[in-house]
Amino acid sequence: MNFPSKLIEEAVIEISKLPGIGKKSALRLALHLLKRDETQTQLLADALITMRTKTTFCRKCHNISDAELCLICTSPRRDASVLCIVEDTRDVLAIENTAQYRGLYHILGGIISPLMGIGPNDLNIESLINRMEQEPEIQEVILALSPTMEGDTTAFYLQKKLKPFNKKISTIARGIPIGGDLEYADEVTLGRSILSRIAYE
Secondary structure, three states: OOOOOHHHHHHHHHHOOOOOOOHHHHHHHHHHHHHOOHHHHHHHHHHHHHHHHHOEEOOOOOOEEOOOOOHHHHOOOOEEEEEEEEOOHHHHHHHHHHOOOOEEEEEOOOOOEHHHOEOHHHOOHHHHHHHHHHOOOOOEEEEOOOOOHHHHHHHHHHHHHHHHHOOEEEEOOOOOOOOOOHHHOOHHHHHHHHHOOOOOO
16 A cells, blocks of 8 residues: 555554554544644544543452542442443443443453463452452342353353352343344354243243
């Protein structure tokens, strides 16, 4: 790809390092920024630098935060008796977008994956155990992990670690999505749907 300017080329190279953005999309973005008023581009640059330098992680749940404790952990409207364990911040955002969950979260920062060299000590499991010891109001732990081999391995490990606390341990339901056809469902999903069937109301 030929560039009219070395400065444009450098911008395109950096923008194309973002996930899901190729060289052509990066060039379009760079040219768009070049056409915008300089102050608008400066505002974008300042926002990115501020995000990178001032964003921190909640010391309790490890969610992205602007302060020592995140907005969810400090909210008096959240149900402190329920703790949802997720892999990363994107899972928190996905669950929050449903507006169906009002409890708290604990972000592991990944899942156990021997092939990737990720073990229990690489995750936020020790802080989870500390929370269980220090927050007796927690009565239920929801394991909201991906339905993969690694996710199931992590859930099994956590279930063993949490069992001594004598709290309710649940997992998110897995099955056929609404609007889905049975004939297109894979065998594992369909099998779990049968085993995890609920009463028809």
